[in-house]
Structures are given as structure tokens and as C-alpha cells.
Amino acid sequence: MNNLRETSLEYTPWPSNFVARYKSAKLWQESILGELLKPHLNKNKLAIIDDHIGWTYQELERNSDLLASTFLKMGLGQGDKVVVHLPNCCALFELLFALFKIGASPIMALPTHRYGEISYFCEFTQAKAYIGSAQLNEQVNDSVLNQLIDNKLIKFGYTFDFNENFISLNHELKSQTDDLELLNKVKVVPSNIALFQLSGGTTGVPKLIPRTHYDYLYSVIGSNKICNINQNSVYLAVLPVCHNFPMSSPGALGVFAAGGTLVLSNSGAPDNAFSLIEQYKVTISALVPPLAITWLSAFETRKNEKNCPDISSLQVLQVGGAKFSFEAAKRVEPILGCTLQQVFGMAEGLVNYTRLNDDVETILSTQGRPISEFDEIKILDDDDNLVLQGEIGHLLTRGPYTIRGYYKAAEHNLKAFTSDGFYRTGDLVRENENGYLIVEGRAKDQINKGGEKVAAEELENYLLSHSSVFDAAVVAMPDEYLGERICAFVIAKTQLCSPLKSIDLNKFLRSKQLAQFKYPDRFEIVKSFPKTKFGKVDKKALRIQISEKLNKLSAQLSQSSIAEKG
Template sequence: MSAPEESRQARPQALDGWTPWPAEMADLYRRAGYWRGETLGRLLRERAARHPDRIALVSGDRRLSYGELDRRADRLAAGLLHLGLRPGDRVVVQLPNIAEFFEVCFALFRLGALPVLALPAHRRAEIAYFCEHTEAVAYVIADRDGGFDYRALASQIRRDVGTLRHVLVAGEPGEHTALSSLDREPVELPEPAAGDVAFFQLSGGSTGVPKLIPRTHDDYLYSVRASAEICGLDEGSVYLAVLPVAHNFTLSSPGSLGVLHAGGRVVLCRRPSPDEALPWIERERVTMTALVPPLASVWLEAARAARHDLSSLKVLQVGGARLPAEVARRVGPALGCKVQQVFGMAEGLVNYTRLDDPDAIALETQGRPISPHDEVRVVDDDDRDVEPGQVGHLLTRGPYTIRGYYRADAHNEKAFTRDGFYRTGDLVRRTREGYLVVEGRAKDQINRGGEKIAAEEVENHVLAHPAVRDAALVAMPDAHLGERSCAFLVARGQPPPAREINAFLRERGVAQFKVPDRIEWLDALPTTSVGKVDKKALRRWIADRLAQGARA
């Protein structure tokens, strides 16, 4: 139920550990019309009032209209309130691409509780941290997905995290609470302030586990609206979500929320393989979908032999890592649609190639920013601006780029400049037209097909093995994924088999994509002149070995 109109402009909540925009910049963004005092819960409410019977979500055999999704969010919000959840409570949401993801998120938006959007691939190490760091009171899961039983994981987490009172399960609940049991008659709820934090996303992370990214209703909805406009979405748009819906790319670039904003239809696909996804394109007359580069290559190969009618597809977005120009050129001939490159981050800044850009830009750059007020700097190691065309570190601030991670003061001192620019960790060059070309990562991070791996986090887990004395994780080139991970280890005696190390990491709850793809044992790790591990030398060594045809 909606609250009085004046609640839209209510004073933002005082959330411990959140860094708001400076008052003068917030005023600027409001005057410019970027921040309109709207909330995510109201987004659905208004679309449902406008076209209640139009299909909003397709999830397996379920087809939910805007009106049905709106009513489900109201009834679930009432059930969560009855369960004891209150505005400001944090709730870790770990759901695959199913309708319940949107039902839960919109219910929490209505209630003013804050979703923490975990990914299906996360395991005990990450989920325990998210719950502890946010003092989460509830954890929402599917019963099983991809052969993994999330209920068993939830039981472990609940024993270990004192604040966690509820585990809510989409499907068979086991010892937990069925999400379907929370259906209640709607109650009147005060609408959160648009300047409030609405939810938390996760950083790719260059050190340790992912950092938490606080997004407000105002800033996120601006990104959604502007993205939908840039991408030409309208009521006839049909978006196929094949990447995890909690990813910023799939959620808002323009993603599912952009399509719902435009009044279109979101089709949820559980697996990104072309065998599962291509039939959905034919069946639902999909007009847009989004992939990471490795998947795009797989789809292009599959499309050559596919017998499905893909003629409805107008745009294939590719993001998460740089798309090689030679692959981009194959999209049109193979799929009969335009390719749109997207380069963005959950911390804020999103760049798009425009749909009317010439091929020289659309195929060879990663786009330009959404907003006229996106401030972008490309600097050298001493934070001095470089000339257009030169490679440098990307810094940015703007109306939808955060000013700090949640409860991370020490990290924020390094990740943000004193005047509020976010250090993205990307190496880019900027063309004279203002488009960005991504040249790599300055941070110690591995981009495994769009999944970001923080080397330090994995190293810390490996070092817990009694046979390992020293460890360094680096990226190694891979034709399919762009990068895979190679762990260089120093043993305390006889090195154990690689399978023992990998089993050890899985037992510690490390996500599968973070388990090293290759392990090399050394007598000692190379060091620089100041005694630091020389990871450049390790990356060069493994790249040379692979180039010489050594078996990975």
C-alpha cells in the first residue's frame, strides 16, 4: 500500500557505515532532474496501475502480470512484517533466475528492509561474511539449484551468525520457513525516503571478500531510467535474463528493472547455455539479451547450427569484460542483430555504445557514460590527467556512483580520492569523442569470464592448508574465458596433489569459480626489490609456458 505523497521527500535514514553524497552535489542532481524522489517500490506500483494485465515476468511455466507481481509484493511485505522484519533490517537474498527474486526484492523495498544481493555461486565463506558484516536478520534462498542444496548451507550459516533469525526458502523448506507461507493481507506501510539506501550490491573485490555497495532509490532509478532510454526500451521490449539477475548488468543496464520501467516483459532463463536460451528467444520473441564475452562466443558458434527462429532479437549486449573486436564483428552475421558494448560497475558508472554508433565505435570501444554529470578522469600513477588516447587509471564520480563502500572506512581511504572520485582499478584510454577503451586491470584481480576473483581472498584460504607455506594467485590468459587463475604455491615439505588443495578450498566454502584452475609448486615465490611478491613475473612466466604449448 502506498504512503502519502510527501513521504517521497522524507529525510533519508541515518544508516551507520553509509557515505552519502555531499549536500551540494545531491542538490545539483535533484535540480538536474536525475533524482526525482521516486522509490523502487513505487516503480512497480505505477506500472501495475497503468497496465495491470500486461505480462511482466515469465519464469518457467509462470507468467506474472504487472498487477499480480504488485499484489504479490504487497502480500509478501505484509508477511515479512508479521514475521518481525522492520525497516532498515538487512536480508541476504541468494536466488537464481526465478520470479521469487523480484517478489522478494519488491516486498523488501515496500517494507523498507534492505536486500543484500548475493549470487547463486557464493558459498559459505561469502554468505557468512555478508550476514555477519550487515548483521542480517534473514536469508532468502532456493531449496536447490544447479545440484546444490542451499538449505544445508543455510543451516550452517544460521548456527554461526547470531543475528540471523530466519531462513526463507523458495521451494521445499526442510527445517526452515517456506516463502509461500508468508502470504498475508496487505497492510499500509510508510514509503521509504527516496534518498534512503534501498539495497546492497557486491563489488568484484580486489582484496578479500566482496565489498558491499549501498545503492539508494534515487541514484539507482536514475541509472535505470537513463539506461532504458539509451537502449531504446518500450512496452514491446522483451528481455531475456540469462546471467544472474542479481548482477548489476542484468538488473539495471538496462536489465530487468529497465524493462519493467518501460512496461516490457522479462523472461527468466535458469541457465545461460544456448541449448536452453535460444528456444526462449523463439518462444517469447525476445528483443534483447545480455552476455559476457565468453558466452557470446559460445552463442555465436551455436547459432550457426541452431534451427530456432531468432529474427525477433534486435540487440545483443556484451559486458563484464572487454569484447574483442573480431568477436563483435561476428554478432551481426551470426545472430542478425546489433551488438551493444556495456562497460560498467556495481559501484556506479555505466558506459554504453549507442545503437546508432558507427561500426568503428560500436565494435572497438566499450562506450561512453550515461550522464552529462558523470565525471571521468584518466590519470597516471601520480593522479595527473593523461592526454586523450593515452592509457591511464580510470577515476569517476557522479549522480549514481557511490561515495564509499558500506562499513569499510580503511578501504574507502584507498578506493576514493579526497574529492570523492572512485578509483575503479581499470586501465583505459579515452578517445577524443569521449568513448572508453578498456585496456586491463590495475588491481590484483582476476576476471574469469566476467566473474571477479580477489587474489588475496583465495590466497588466504590456500594458506590455511597445513602443507602450504606461501601462495600467490595470478591471472593466466585463456582463449575462452579471457583469464583463468593460476596458484603458485610453496610447500612446507612434500607438495600434496592439486586435487587435495582444491577439495580443501571447497570444504572451506569457497565458490567453485574461485578454486584455482591451475597449481604450480615453486621452491620460493619471486620478489621485487622491496621484498613484495613479484606477480608480474609470475604472470609472465605462466603466459610464456602456455604460449609454448604447456598443458594447462
């Protein structure tokens, strides 16, 4: 029987024959993420540093052991879900390793998430605890914690900062005597869910992606080999590290697996980043395209100045999360003096890299090839037939670190996965003769706003709940900096006493407490939507419409500017 039809399961495991195949090939190891630090404990090596503190591998291991044993005594343990809502800080990894060790599964909320998303994660997974930090935003953090507890969505509300209303992990809990004997009795199975990443899905709130210790570790170790991560590597994380890209590709976990050093910052601003690269001799960092372009422009301006920071230690700059334009890509090596590595992946699994020794054309014009020879790729046309090599089609994948189904989403899984377990990524790609992928766009109804994925349906549902909105359609509009921004087309109800205004819609959406990146950048109040021959809203026509309008406005501004100068 196909696993996707097992609707009673919270998540879909790999079929037994695939498990045997991956174990036989030594892809899946009998280890868990909580053991990553152990090989490096005798080196007195700096493992992690943020804006406030730094810890050696011994200190990070000790701190996570203490926290893990404390959690056990508080009633957290195997199978419990914990919503983790922290910025880039040492405490995040103290917490994650503690949860890995006791068999609890962190749900990796993003710093930009607010009560709308957090409450859903808690309720949907029946999470036992929420762990936040005032570093995100003291007012927001208190509001989220208070609402979760008032609505009885969690049993425990923890914070890593002092807060009179909630249990502080840095004070009351960690002042207790640790009990490593209790911790040593916990046996976590590698096939268990290690953590939940979040999809950038097209259907409302994010789907939860269950990643096991088996598959996530394999992805991390495989990435390390490709990216040449070793004990001398110093990785600067400026993207929110709860994202899959800076967490595991190879990211923070890759650094720990290799015995390197992780430098954490909550600002990717060039001056801050360049200073950290110089101070800690950073060798590798990862960015989304808009931030990479900002770095390039900033350093190009400063590189001939006397006080220009020394970033010569930087060997590799990874760029992923969205397609990096050829023109921007070819500026990386001449300006920053490092190798560009393009990364194209997804939190559901498949990760593609250009290799560090690839020729220049491959690095600049492709988004890489998969980690593993066990990654299976199909590129299909609209009728699910294989396309010819070089033709554009829908990307499907199956492999040792690509999930077989979203968490508690049996109905959606029937659409997102084929009957034989291939994941329909929603990406439109073509493959060259060397097996490298070139990303051509998205087939799914999703906006990629500088690497942040926004589901059109989620925003449409919120807009439709407005008392003055008759219909809504959300589409991507082009943006030179972010790649795409969000445009919401709205039809107002006819019986309104006064016209519906963009400012009212914006105010209404903000009352829903969504992540900042999800709010529309533009509203278009229209009388009707174009329709397809099947009577559905023609979003392709809407995308063309807004693109043409923006081009026209840009041309008018240019002509006006020329006239003023004349």
C-alpha cells in the first residue's frame, strides 16, 4: 500500500525498501543531531559566537546537557513539540541541541512570525511549549506569550530573557542542579522527527515539514563534502538561521559537524558583515540575492578606500533562496574576491549546488546539481510526460533526504506527491547535458519575495474576510531588488457607502498579526478579474497587467526626470 494513503499517520515515513537501500549504501547513519558536538569536545575550540557571548564546543555541549536535563524534570520529553521563536544567538543552539537530546521536536518559527503564525503552529501540532526571546521585539514577544497562555495553546511559556510573567531559561531553570543520569537514560531513535521546517507553500499557512535525524544528518554531511567545510571553516550566518538554507546547507549544523566556528549576527548590513568577516576571518557565508547585491554595491564603493575592511579570508559566498541573475553573479568574484556557489534547494529536501571547482559558465548560469547520486529527478510537462533534455518542465524529486509527505496533511499530500513518492516541487526548471538545473520560475501560486515564500491563498483568505471585499487575487509583481513583490487585486462590494481604499486594507491585514514580509506591497482596486476559459481567475493576465503598469509608470518617471534636468 502506498504510504500517502495511510491517513492515520501524522507523517509519511520512507517505504521499507528505500530505508534498506539508504542504510545499505551507508547514507543513513545510526546517529542523531544531538551528537554532532561530541567528536570535538577535546579541542577547546570556539564553536559559536554572537553579539554578546561565545562558547567552546565543551561549553555548548555542557550548556545543552544542563538545559536538556532541566527540560526532562519539567516534563518535556520524547515526542513533544516545541515552537522555537528565537533570533540568531548562541542560546538558539543551546536550546536546539537540548531538544534533540531529549527527543523533543522543535518547530522552527522565523523571527518575523507573529501571533497569527505562532498560534497556528501551537494549535496544529498541540505543542507543549513556546520558547521566545525579547531580542526579537520585547513588546511583540510579550504579546505572543500572553496570548498563547491566555488561549491555553501551550503548557509552558519560556523566554531566554528576564520576564516577570514567564519562566526564564537563563535564570530559574538553569539554576537547578543538573541530572545527567536522567539524560543518559533517554534513547532517541534516528528515524524520529528531529525538527520541523516550514514550507513556503501555496495553500494558506505554512505546511510543516518533518525532518528525521536520518535524512537531515545525511543532507548536512553531504553538503559539507561538496562545500569543503572543515575544522578551519568559519561560517557567518546573517540570514535567520532557523531557515533551512543557513541551518543545514551546510549552514550552522554543517559547521558543528566539521568542528568549525559559527559566527551569528542578526544584521546582514554590509558594514556589520564586513567587520565580522575581518574580525573572525570568516571563510564562508550565505545570502539571498537582494542581500548579495547590496554587499556587492557596498564593497565596490569601499574597496579602494583606505579604511576598507579586509575580507580576504572569505573563500566562498553562497547565494540561494531565489534565482541569482547572471549579471549579478558575474560580479561576485571580481568585487569580493571569493568563489560564488549557487544553491537551489527546498526545506522539503532536495538541495543543488554548483561545485567549487566548476567552470565559470556553470557557476554563473546554473543553480547546481543535487547532493547525491541517490537523488532522483524528473522534469515533466503539464501532462506528466518527461520533457526532452534542455526543455522547461515541472521539477519532481525523490531521495534520501526529501520528505514523503507533510505533517498531518494527508489530503494535500495526495496532490503534492505522486503515488510512487516523488515530490512536486512547484519549480519550473530545465536540465543541461551535465545534470545541472537552471531555474526558470514557479508553477505554484506563490510569491518569492527576496527568498521569503508567501502563499497567495493565505493573503486572499484574509482579504476575503474583510467586510467590504467581494473578491481578491494576490500575484507576484516584478521587482529589480527582491525579484518579486506582492500585489493584491481587490474587488469591492457594490453596496459600499464610500470607496474601498488601500490604506484600509493594509490596516486590516496588520490587525491579523502576520509576519512583516507577507503584507502586500501594492493594492489594485478593480471592478473585475480576467478569467480563463474555464472561468477561473487568470492570474497570468493579472501578472502581465501589473507588470505593464509598473513599466509604464517607470517610463513616465524617467521622462519626467529628463524633462526636469532639461
